[in-house]
Amino acid sequence: MSPPKETNSHLFTLDIGGMTCASCVGRVEKALNQTPGVEAASVNLATEQAKIRLQTGAETTINSVIASVQKTGYDAKISTPNGKSEIKPQQALWGSDGLGRVLLSFTLSAPLFLPMLLMPFGIHWSLSPKWQLLLASPVQFFFGWRFYKAGFKSVLAGAGNMDLLVALGTSAAYGLSVYLMVASPHANHELYFEGSSVIICMVLLGKWLEARAKQQTSEAIRALQKLWPEQAKVLLPEAVIEGNAFLDQYRELALDQVFAKDRILVLPGERIPVDGVILFGSSHIDESLLTGESEPVKKTLEDKVIGGSLNGEGVIVVDAQAVGIESVLSKIITLVEDAQTQKAPIQKLVDQVSAIFVPSVLIIALLTGLVNWFYLDSAAIAILRAVSVLVIACPCALGLATPAAIMAGTGVAARFGILIKDPQVLEQAHRLNIVAFDKTGTLTIGKPRLLSLIPLSEKFNRSDILATAAGLQLGSEHPLAKALLDAAKEAGISPFPPTESKAIPGVGITGKTNSGPWSKQNLSLQSVASLHAGLETGNIAQKAQACLEAGQTVSVLMSKDIPETPIAIIAFGDELKSNAQQAIKALHQLRIRTVMLSGDNSAAANRVGNSIGIDEVFGQIMPSNKAEIIRKLQSADADHSRQWVAMVGDGVNDAPALAAADVGMAMSTGTDVAMQAAGITLMRGDPSLVADAIDISKRTWQKIQQNLFWAFIFNATGIPLAALGYLSPMLAGSAMALSSFCVLSNALLLKRWRPGQV
Template sequence: MKHQKSNSHHEHAEHREHHHNHQKNNEPHDHSNHDHGGHDHHAHMVTDFRNKFFIILIFTIPIVLLSPMIQSFIGVDWQFTGDIYIVAALSTFVYFYGGWPFIKGAYDELKNKEPAMMTLIAMAISVAYFYSMAVVFGFNGEEIFWELATLVLIMLLGHWIEMRSINNASKALESLASLMPDTANRISENGETEEVQIDDIKAGDLLLVKPGEKMPLDGKIVKGKSQVDESMLTGESVPVTKSVDDEVIGGSINREGSLTIEVEKLMNESYLTQVIDMVKESQRTKSKTQDVTNKAAKWLFYIAVAAGIITFIVWISVGATVDASIMRLVTVLVIACPHALGLAAPLVISVSTSLAAKHGLLIRKRPQFEKARKIDAVIFDKTGTLTEGKFGVTDIQAFDNMDENTLLSYAATVENDSEHPIATGILNETKSKGLELLEMTDFNSITGVGIEGVIDDKQVKVVSPGYVRKQNINFDDKNFNKWSEQGKTVVFLLVDEELAGAIALADKIKESSKQTIEQLHKRNIKAIMLTGDNQKVANYVAEQIGIDEVYAEVMPDEKAGKVTEIQARGLVVAMTGDGINDAPALTKADVGIAVGAGTDIAMDSADIVLVDSNPKDILAIFSLSKRTYNKLVQNLIWATGYNVVALPLAAGVLAPWGILLSPAVGAILMSLSTIIVAINAQLLHRFEVE
């Protein structure tokens, strides 16, 4: 069995060591301004954009109302002497105060010879501003200050939303971190408790956690039993029963009993800190779709400049005045900047990130998440992913006149003091059936064979099949043979050297595994199992849940090679695994999914982490990836589609037929495409995992 997953602290330590070295050497995280200042920096930008937005809103209202074009459009006349100078003054403030982030952004983009979104915005607002100022000082044309103001306003809104979504994701986690207790009750050598600061605690310290308190740090229970609420960390709503030797995660809530825990990890290595770092990481890996937006912006910039120049030349050559030709040129340049494009990706990504979190998914690398929509095959590691990873009783057979419950009680009583996984499996089964343990004396371990004790004056033994054979005890062995074929472990119960019953145990299959595989098949996705376990066990599990292909007895270092082999068949592959030994394979796969709120999450290698160890959450990845991608494409089409229609009209393609796009109508079209994009992104909230 793959039980050596990480029993030794040494292995844990090695993994952690590796994790830290990896960070020291490669420095993939730019800690300088992200980890500590990152959140404050974002928070500051959020308030900055928000304040700018509201201030510009106040200035935009009079600018729009005092615009002759807008007045004629709504059929009023509010003009008075000198009104244009008031509008010019207000607009100057809007341009320099509201437009500053975009002008600065454009400067950076042009310095890198990579014009994109910021350049496009800066060009449009600058053209609108300087052209209108020229009109104020006597140039023959119509001022379009209102166009400048609305552009700046909408773009500030887009950036505010984008910053806010990034910020909310990290805020949700920061708030988790802030919910961690500052102090803990440490148990000193003489058994007394004292309250100490979290920072003063060392690994190996014993802490007392009373009912209702939060676990101060990650650790292992050494005394006590309780229900622990981990919903904040794993999304699992049902409290989990934990007792001695179970791991607890810092930040989870102790419900009923008092627990003594031994600290295993300090704050900077804790599960929660790892999760927070991961989310920060995912915010830093800019998604491919955002590159798509920037690409679109870059092309729009080039097209706008070209279209503007051509427009100007054509109008002049057909005999229009310079003033009229410049008016056309300006309209083209201003209309080229799609307000909606600034909102298209940020809105969708913000909704998709929060939805993913709601479904228990942490997206570490967005490009891989976006690729998940194309998956053809999912490779599962067996132990701990499809199965529980611990022994459970699967079958019981009673001989003679003993009933199953008595059989279990006897076996559990004898096994009660044993640390063996088989003993734990039998005891768990007894507990779940609500059976009592009996009184026992003369406990004795028979080396290599089993254990024995005296119950109700009867000599009771729990022994291996080998012992039964050696004693030449005959019994009906058709069940035994069937169970062995399935790779189960069987123990026999002897009462006064008479055979009383047999109990079969195996690594229990998770309830949700079968449904997950069924759903994958519905989507024409292959399910493949890759395990280090023996062929018999693997085949049995595969048969139970409907796996398509089985690769068993694969050594950890061969797993990555197997993934490459499967990819070579032309399949896009997702790999799910839960241990350090799966890390290379997770990296190899097109999408690496780490399963489990374990602390040995294959942190550095997974693209997506399922916070709760439920294989069913994998389905959410595929459908959410597909839906997110579709929404993005729809939004980009809406955002740029507006330009495709408006640009030629603004350039005057239909002028010979008397159709010229006035900037006012342009503005209305533009607001419409912006509203559609915003609503469309929000529709993603109706996402259900089908």
């Protein structure tokens, strides 16, 4: 048995076999939640999977959980690491939902229902009762055996499902025909073998169409899984990367045998097997299936590459840094799988309805039979109308309405670089009326450069200041740190190594250096906004006024020893992303108000905000205040209506605000912490994806509503029509199959969505 794919040992996924409708989902979920040691469980019909979380310290084993599922009459097994394996062609043709069974059952049933089609043309012909029995029996008991088997298991479990309704309905029609045939063998009775056979044929057809549609909704997962190359070319330890001599000094290893720090050779046209950094060569890399970026990206020495992306024209050697489940591709697959397995909150209503649906239908069918028998004095008509009620009421469409839309919507979004990890986002997104942006790295490129260095005393040397400031930032991944280190490198200045350093989110960095005029002193490089009132902040701001007016980010290098001494003003500049203004315009077209949060001084922040059309700007704020501002934005406005706010960010200091927002969106170009806190991850640092993410979320929510409406309306109108005799069993079977197909087809319309349709 393969281990669970989740890194959390208390959380695992099961593949559930045999579920056919929403009632099945409710029964499996109930059994799981009643299993000792299970803290929570969620079952999804479209993916046929269950996510189970065990209580901390529980002694419950996975085998005992599987046994609980099997007692309810369903199959269960641990899900494979990268999702379900694809069905083999012969299994797809002759399996339980295979086309071969559908065609063969229709072939046997054709002579039974063709006479009905010929009657309007004045052709009255029919098979003898014996031939009807001979053709109907294999359809009823061979092709229809799956319904008897699943229905019997549901009875043993103390609840009903769709299969039970089909088995009871078709057995009643078949049994009535056999009774009439045996009781009066020479009488000219109307038999109903064609009704039972056609119902089974139509349900089988519906199941086949469902299986095909489900397969299409999970195309995104399979497309991502296919990006994994089976092997990697690992350079030999003794191979020296020079010229072309190393091109044959490798060995082919299976991907699970590749480790971090291995050197991977990637030839033109091959897929990169691991995440890593380029050690040799340059090339254009196609990352479209991972990030949605349509154009290949130029990559050269020390640039990061993502496993699964396609190498272009160059030979490159990659230093492996993340392999297997640690890679970006694996995390994307897990994120999409989790989104498609989880339930939207609205599904809870569907589950509650489905729990009482089948028992209610059985009672309605019984009453229909008794009432019709009493008033019409015809057992045959009464049974047929009861059969129609049983068949038309199958809740397949109801069970598929929500998960099918979620699978299609999250799948197409992932294809274009929008990862929706929480289905609750789909319910929140259609309410959004405010989007708040962090500035740096979200609306700006996030690669600032050093523009000004102003000593605050004539005795301070510029080179010493730069070496000290850059030294404090050694090892930091912050954009401003990189700007300082790049400036020192360009000036040929070696940073003074720090003896200690500590980053303070939203403030700056503190530490000590081991050389230079301020060695051993407590130093800080912090924003102007974070300076306390005791200092001559007015004097510092005055000297930095020109930088602030130019919209630059200003930091102050200080000695924190008593007395505190400001050493220098250091100003950084960052360019706006080329499509930032277009992104804001797209949000305005969706009637969404835009807000920008920035640590810069208010004048500089307002200047940036006004240049791209931001509605409201909050400048000179601390990271801890970002979450507070989000909560204020959420509070009721003048009309006493609650506001729904999305937050877009990319840094560690954005995580609290992302979590506080109704919908958090993180740029994948930022930190893992931000991505974990957000409900949506944007795989490109493109602000226009924000409007696209809201658009696809709204469209998915609309599909969920449409599907649920039509599923409820179908059952609400179909049952009375069947009870009154306006729907024959054959029409009821056809309508039931058609309803499931329509729900799935409506969900699949989401696959036509493309970014930029706002």
